[in-house]
Amino acid sequence: MASGFDSEHITFVHSCDPAWFFHPHGHDVQSLQNLTLVDLKPAVVHVFSVSDSKIKHNKSIYIDAILKHFVRMNTYFISLTNDKLFPYIQSHVASALETDTHLVLISKYFDAIYGITVSAALRTPIWSFNTGPHRFEDVCIQSMPWLAHDISKK
Numbered sequence: 001m002a003s004g005f006d007s008e009h010i011t012f013v014h015s016c017d018p019a020w021f022f023h024p025h026g027h028d029v030q031s032l033q034n035l036t037l038v039d040l041k042p043a044v045v046h047v048f049s050v051s052d053s054k055i056k057h058n059k060s061i062y063i064d065a066i067l068k069h070f071v072r073m074n075t076y077f078i079s080l081t082n083d084k085l086f087p088y089i090q091s092h093v094a095s096a097l098e099t100d101t102h103l104v105l106i107s108k109y110f111d112a113i114y115g116i117t118v119s120a121a122l123r124t125p126i127w128s129f130n131t132g133p134h135r136f137e138d139v140c141i142q143s144m145p146w147l148a149h150d151i152s153k154k
Helices: 007-015 025-033 037-047 050-054 059-079 082-090 102-114 116-122 136-143
Strands: none
Touching: 025 059, 025 116, 037 059, 037 102, 037 116, 059 102, 082 102, 102 116
């Protein structure tokens, strides 16, 4: 393959928990902020309970509710073994197949529950494909600028 990945690497990635489970909270918030209230509505239908019907509905409340559910489901899916994951997903997603990989099953679940637009937004990589991931040191310095200050010179 031109990308440098062989089938063993692809199989490994498909058997792991999705990388997007581990995005920083702020990234997920920003990804959902880019959507409209209409885009968020299908996901909210699944995460709000009947008792939430009296809550004032706005974008920030929708995003908060979606992300709370998303984190709860991520934690649950991480705790499941593969033999328990398929029956759970199948009970929510008619298109789930026993031959689907771990990654595909989880993706199908979020597509079915949140709708494609919200699900895709939550899978958006932290970096663009053109620039690749930032160096860890650069990310730390951007979020904690005091680390870049040279304290050895006094």
